[in-house]
Amino acid sequence: MATKQKILIAPSPRKVNDIFDENDLSRFAALGELVIHDEDTPLSDAQFNDIAADLIIVIGQIDLPHTRLEKAPQLRAIINVEGNFLPNIDYAYALTKGIRVLNVSPVFAEPVAEAALGMAIDLARHISKSDRAFRSHEETYGLEANEGAFSLFNQTVGFIGFGDLGKATLPLLKPFNPKVKIYDPWLPNDYIASFGVTPASLEDVLSTCQVVFVVAGVTSQNQGFLGKESFESMLPGAALILVSRAGVVDFDAMLDAADSGKIRVATDVFPEEPLPANHRARSVKNVLLSPHQAGALHTVLQRIGKLAIADAEMIAKGLPPILCKVAQPETVALFRSKPVSKS
Amino acid sequence: MATKQKILIAPSPRKVNDIFDENDLSRFAALGELVIHDEDTPLSDAQFNDIAADLIIVIGQIDLPHTRLEKAPQLRAIINVEGNFLPNIDYAYALTKGIRVLNVSPVFAEPVAEAALGMAIDLARHISKSDRAFRSHEETYGLEANEGAFSLFNQTVGFIGFGDLGKATLPLLKPFNPKVKIYDPWLPNDYIASFGVTPASLEDVLSTCQVVFVVAGVTSQNQGFLGKESFESMLPGAALILVSRAGVVDFDAMLDAADSGKIRVATDVFPEEPLPANHRARSVKNVLLSPHQAGALHTVLQRIGKLAIADAEMIAKGLPPILCKVAQPETVALFRSKPVSKS
Amino acid sequence: MATKQKILIAPSPRKVNDIFDENDLSRFAALGELVIHDEDTPLSDAQFNDIAADLIIVIGQIDLPHTRLEKAPQLRAIINVEGNFLPNIDYAYALTKGIRVLNVSPVFAEPVAEAALGMAIDLARHISKSDRAFRSHEETYGLEANEGAFSLFNQTVGFIGFGDLGKATLPLLKPFNPKVKIYDPWLPNDYIASFGVTPASLEDVLSTCQVVFVVAGVTSQNQGFLGKESFESMLPGAALILVSRAGVVDFDAMLDAADSGKIRVATDVFPEEPLPANHRARSVKNVLLSPHQAGALHTVLQRIGKLAIADAEMIAKGLPPILCKVAQPETVALFRSKPVSKS
Amino acid sequence: MATKQKILIAPSPRKVNDIFDENDLSRFAALGELVIHDEDTPLSDAQFNDIAADLIIVIGQIDLPHTRLEKAPQLRAIINVEGNFLPNIDYAYALTKGIRVLNVSPVFAEPVAEAALGMAIDLARHISKSDRAFRSHEETYGLEANEGAFSLFNQTVGFIGFGDLGKATLPLLKPFNPKVKIYDPWLPNDYIASFGVTPASLEDVLSTCQVVFVVAGVTSQNQGFLGKESFESMLPGAALILVSRAGVVDFDAMLDAADSGKIRVATDVFPEEPLPANHRARSVKNVLLSPHQAGALHTVLQRIGKLAIADAEMIAKGLPPILCKVAQPETVALFRSKPVSKS
Incomplete structure (x- = not known):
């Protein structure tokens, strides 16, 4: 029996409700079965392996080395709900597999x-x-x-x-x-x-x-x-x-x-x-x-969810992402931003 | 023998050099003989009467009641080098005589x-x-x-x-x-x-x-x-x-x-x-x-002179003023701004 | 017994209904008693004299020489519902009396x-x-x-x-x-x-x-x-x-x-x-x-009425006109446009 | 002995001089050795194979099936100097190899x-x-x-x-x-x-x-x-x-x-x-x-060369292309435009 395509939402260090409202989550649910990991503890290998085969989209900044990515052959997008690309992903591998890696820096x-x-x-x-x-x-x-x-x-x-x-x-x-x-x-x-x-x-x-x-x-x-x-x-x-x-x-x-x-x-x-x-x-x-306050408005967090779901929908339709920042093969390895704290 | 048309520059509470540079003054001098009263003491009736017959333009906010205006039959413009219209002029009389009353508030x-x-x-x-x-x-x-x-x-x-x-x-x-x-x-x-x-x-x-x-x-x-x-x-x-x-x-x-x-x-x-x-x-x-600093920049004062001379030139050519604020017959009497201090 | 202030609407060569809708006319009626002359024949002296004493606003391009204007001491605005100033008015006299002369060229x-x-x-x-x-x-x-x-x-x-x-x-x-x-x-x-x-x-x-x-x-x-x-x-x-x-x-x-x-x-x-x-x-x-078609759209004619009534309302409130073109004392005598035909 | 990196310019159906000026060609020459094929006859396999090992950039719409692409391991960009993506390239293969496929439609x-x-x-x-x-x-x-x-x-x-x-x-x-x-x-x-x-x-x-x-x-x-x-x-x-x-x-x-x-x-x-x-x-x-004239201005052709060289320079520096249209993995296969004739 065919299992359903899955979407992992693991937005740590943010919480699901900070960035997604009910409507956003419904739109995600229309694309696949939601697996929500709303904790600060990392996703374990066991947890990942359990869903890897059906994963189509990952929301968050969980570790995605080569060893994990190769277990997720259907994966089409990884969307960091922060404004940067971190060294959590094997970008080179992801890009050759046509997996889109995105972040929400435009918000x-x-x-x-x-x-x-x-x-x-x-x-x-x-x-x-x-x-x-x-x-x-x-x-x-x-x-x-x-x-x-x-x-x-x-x-x-x-x-x-x-x-x-x-x-x-x-x-x-x-x-x-x-x-x-x-x-x-x-x-x-x-x-x-x-x-x-x-x-x-x-x-x-x-x-x-x-x-x-x-x-x-x-x-x-x-x-x-x-x-x-x-x-x-x-x-x-x-x-x-x-x-x-x-x-x-x-x-x-x-x-x-x-x-x-x-x-x-x-x-x-x-x-x-x-x-x-x-x-x-x-x-x-x-x-x-100015205490790192220029971007961190509550209304901005709400925009994060809108960008993530809109591009997830595009990708699910077989179309290119439009709103999020797209990792470019040439430059993604160059960025050196530190993971920001929650704010 | 015909006397030359005169332009009175009496910019108190500002000083001539705060608002006019050499080039501005040359342009004024091309329109008529300059009479400069660069003091804070008011222009006396004697001083006014001495030049009234040849006056074509007054720069400043000297008193211009009916009794003075009627002695200046060639007067075509009164330009206050401040941002307001003050009760120093008999506006009704000036307007029926076709005298333009201007201020430099646009700067x-x-x-x-x-x-x-x-x-x-x-x-x-x-x-x-x-x-x-x-x-x-x-x-x-x-x-x-x-x-x-x-x-x-x-x-x-x-x-x-x-x-x-x-x-x-x-x-x-x-x-x-x-x-x-x-x-x-x-x-x-x-x-x-x-x-x-x-x-x-x-x-x-x-x-x-x-x-x-x-x-x-x-x-x-x-x-x-x-x-x-x-x-x-x-x-x-x-x-x-x-x-x-x-x-x-x-x-x-x-x-x-x-x-x-x-x-x-x-x-x-x-x-x-x-x-x-x-x-x-x-x-x-x-x-x-904010200590009344929004408009009072040095660069703004320099614009005052530019507006005044540009519209004086228009009026001298028999054209309507363009850059300064023009007193409107309907409303000029309504304004109640206090004379501002120098700044 | 006090008579009511009157507004003459004599829009020839246009017709009243080409430029004013019911709402425009109601707004005019709120400013004074409407006297409508919707004919191509000129307004006779008798017709003019009959209403002159109470006239506050004239809409149109009837003849308004000195001899007529001095019979209309309450007149405050003359609004030509065309795009030009014609030689039908004694502008110099009108301007010294504070009568606003307007046209609707901005439309x-x-x-x-x-x-x-x-x-x-x-x-x-x-x-x-x-x-x-x-x-x-x-x-x-x-x-x-x-x-x-x-x-x-x-x-x-x-x-x-x-x-x-x-x-x-x-x-x-x-x-x-x-x-x-x-x-x-x-x-x-x-x-x-x-x-x-x-x-x-x-x-x-x-x-x-x-x-x-x-x-x-x-x-x-x-x-x-x-x-x-x-x-x-x-x-x-x-x-x-x-x-x-x-x-x-x-x-x-x-x-x-x-x-x-x-x-x-x-x-x-x-x-x-x-x-x-x-x-x-x-x-x-x-x-x-292009056969003189650049400005002559039906939708443009409808804007004429809006400008005329809006400025008439301003003037009736003792405020300066804003939307129409205002005759300037320096230049009004210079224009040499021919009366345009109806279109 | 190391051979020099090569750039193939084969712009048919356009001619080299229609789209590139001397300055453009100098800029290309600074990136590698130019191999110019300025003819309407297709590039033969022999001609291709001769340069394939050193090819870094291809300008034009020559056939680039899998069999040719795998002979060009250093290839980093294919730039069609037309406004569309044609079925001349094995896009899927190119994209997994990190080869940028571009066209100049933005001009x-x-x-x-x-x-x-x-x-x-x-x-x-x-x-x-x-x-x-x-x-x-x-x-x-x-x-x-x-x-x-x-x-x-x-x-x-x-x-x-x-x-x-x-x-x-x-x-x-x-x-x-x-x-x-x-x-x-x-x-x-x-x-x-x-x-x-x-x-x-x-x-x-x-x-x-x-x-x-x-x-x-x-x-x-x-x-x-x-x-x-x-x-x-x-x-x-x-x-x-x-x-x-x-x-x-x-x-x-x-x-x-x-x-x-x-x-x-x-x-x-x-x-x-x-x-x-x-x-x-x-x-x-x-x-x-309108006879397909909306885009085809001579000044536009000159812009083509500017886009192509600017993005070639970016890619040669290890940076993403910016000015050209970038083939997206999701959509490139969907386009069905016919090759346009020269104009």
Whole structure:
């Protein structure tokens, strides 16, 4: 007797109900029999082997080495309900078998872009700085309060990296009529130019932009690639907004550059989270601190389930996935992001 | 012998060099003989009478009652290099004589809109709030830091007033795909709808919008029209951003609504400036304080001169002014803004 | 006994029901007593005098010389339900009395812009030309059919004039990422530049643009200002789209330039309408002929009534008009458009 | 001794110089040794085998069955310099080997979208129809000429298919403020909605849209899926613009629907090209005929080379292709487009 195709939902470190509502689960159930593993303990080999033969879709970040994957000949998709690709999968094997490996990073692009814009305006226009002055009875008014402030309108703005996050940030900036320069060594110049912006070298972005958004992910090739010299090459008073991964910058050098007054910095990411109580970042000047909150909205978690089920449905129909991020054979092995904690 | 046409530049409370550069002054000089009164003391009747017969353009906010205007039969434009119309002019007389009365308020629209957006994102996304928590070692991370936060994307957003400032704010919001409702009793619904937004009653804007921008000027008809009941009718946790004039709200009622947690508030304007040291606004919860800095950037002052000379040139050519705000016969008498101080 | 304020609706050459629906008329009736003169015969002095004392608004293009206007001391608005200002009014007198003189030209901007874009694409991409070849069994395919064709994408595009019509055309072109140059001697360069385009001289527009939209109205100063030399200075194969008034061009010179293959031309307007049966325009090469149809859609006529009543309501409330075109004291006397026939 | 990596450029039916300029070829030469086969005769097995061991990139549509591919172990990309995927490749084998299969269809999206918009405006606004009337001395003017015409502004507009071509057409329509409905069974509703449009069933698109763009490719599943009933279900006078492939419609039924006056039709594609001289399409009413010219501009051919070299460079650097269309394992086998002739 034919057994039914199975879908494994093992979303740890998230819980099923954080990301899927009843309707999402019904849609999954229409594609196959749901096997739900809603615990933080890893799925055991025995548990995996029990369902492997009928598995068509895996939701989550369980270990999927070659030895497991070869027991799941019907498997067509592995969807990590986080925003990154982790070293939990034998990607090379999966890709030659035509198994789609996906993550839901696109859901984070818009909220992080929004926060990045908010932080950029904050740095440019002294929003939190003047509020802080008010609270300590030291505010000045009007032109005086704006000493050192600048407007984003008609400014030269740079991006380091131009993936989903950069692409979500760009349209929020467009109404400010910026001159945009983009450095992304993974993209052809023609492609970058098709967005109405200028492809540029890293040096050019750093040395000519009044606002620089760092939106590049960490790879094995670019850890700490923004260091002391990078910050020194920036325009005096330029604003740096770091919203991707702390690993791409030399964090201490970045704080030094802010503290000296050379640049102003906003960061949503930190080398350690939580940041140690006595970490100097808390008292450095010209820094805006954001506790890894740019993407982590409750409404965003609910979008995760929508992306996962929509692409699962596509794949079940024999169509390519559309909404999730698709692991590319060329680059998946390069990413070095740490598993994030639940938030 | 024919005397030359004269242009009076009396920009007090600003100084000539704050707003005009050499090029601007050369362009003015090409239109007539410049008479510059760069002092804070008022222009005396004797000084005025001395040049009245040849005056074609007045730059500034000197007194221009009927008795002075009738001595200046060639006068074609009065350009206040501030953002408002003051009771210094006999408007009715000026308008029947075809004298254009202008101000430069359009220069402030973009920078104020930018600050308004920055403040809206700050309130929605906890930007200064989380930074403050970091500085006092009380930060939380990710989802926890976002308790009560919301995204502007796909939100219902309201405007109270839709003049230059509202029109400059709207395009900055468009990339967030908001549902926009606008209340402005001075505009036909058809006109509001032509911006792709929904004309609405004040009640509707207040009771259904997650973010409300107050961008209406004060008139003799609307002083303090947003009061206790207005704030009580708002959505719980809604954000109110006040960037036009403090006079349109009952300021204490607004602070009460923030302090109680009913709404969150950002304000760039205050009933008194500087705010008294012991004013409760400094310690009220859920308030972001901005010291009348939204429009007062140095780069904005430089735009003032550009607008004034460009429209002076139009008028000198016998063409209508284009860039400045033009006093309308129907409404000019209604405005009740106080002369602003220099900033 | 107080008489009621009166509104005269005398829309000849249109009929009341062509432009006003029941709802429009109800809204007018709420502002005053309606006096409707729905005939092509002019309103007699007796008819006018009978209502003059109580008139607050006139809809239409009846004669309003000084002698009539001074009998209507309450008159506050004259709204021509056509797209132009005619010499039927003593404008100078009206303006000193604070009477608003309006027309409904804004309703024509969008449909004419749409037709202008359609004609530009037609000329650039051989749309009607290839269809004509098909019908005469002379079509070629693909690349061959495109000999001499060009795309609007990334093209240099010029505007001669930048009033309502130019402003409505520009956003339709924006997605094609054009480099736009605009010549309009009535506008400051700063204003033109604020649209993200380049202010330019007439010579520059003509000699460097692949597509030129002529959207300037005729004034006493610019009749026939585009002549033989103008067309000779254009790029070979450039497209000229004339949608405002035939009077701004030397029509014969324009046809010569098309016939010789120098440029391609689309025109919606003609020196005489209907065009004489034997007029050479019908057989000249490289010309697209459009029988004054760009603005004259039935749906557009219905918008006329909406604009007229909306601004009448504003004026009745003591507010400035917003939707209609407002006669400017400096320029109203310059326009030289002929009364258009009904269409 | 190590031999150099080789790149085969065999662009038949195009010629090398039609699509590559000197600069493109230099960039290719920097990636490997160029082997150019610029003839219409197929590459022989001997010719292939001679270079197979060192081949890294193939440009063109030569036969690449399993037997050839297994002789080319270093092959990483096959780039068809046409807009489709043909049955010349063993796709399944290529994909399991990590060989990228690409085509340059994206270059055609913008020019075809432009032509599609031009044809839509032509049908809606009677552009070629009125020009034809002028040439036969039968024109009417203004409102009369517009009998049956409509404006695209604020119209309900449908897309059948929403691939590259649909995505290039949508932004050209946006300034017309349309209500857009999209039918594409290969895309999740959430994805379609993210473009600010409404996902819809085929029936809904057909029965409610005033303008329908058919931009779906032919697959083994949808040949002739728009037939007599489809056209009968459309709104009276609706405009159908067919710019993808003739194979998706029942062409005769489409002509019938136009001839009867039920709908108006523009088509850039035909069941046979050239169309037989006596084909009824030439004389059917309410049809606009375009000889497969929508994409085939000389400037577009030049873009082909730019895409091919840019993605070849990415792949040579070990990065994913970005600009070309990437064959998806799920769908590549479904396409049924005929090899197009040279144009």
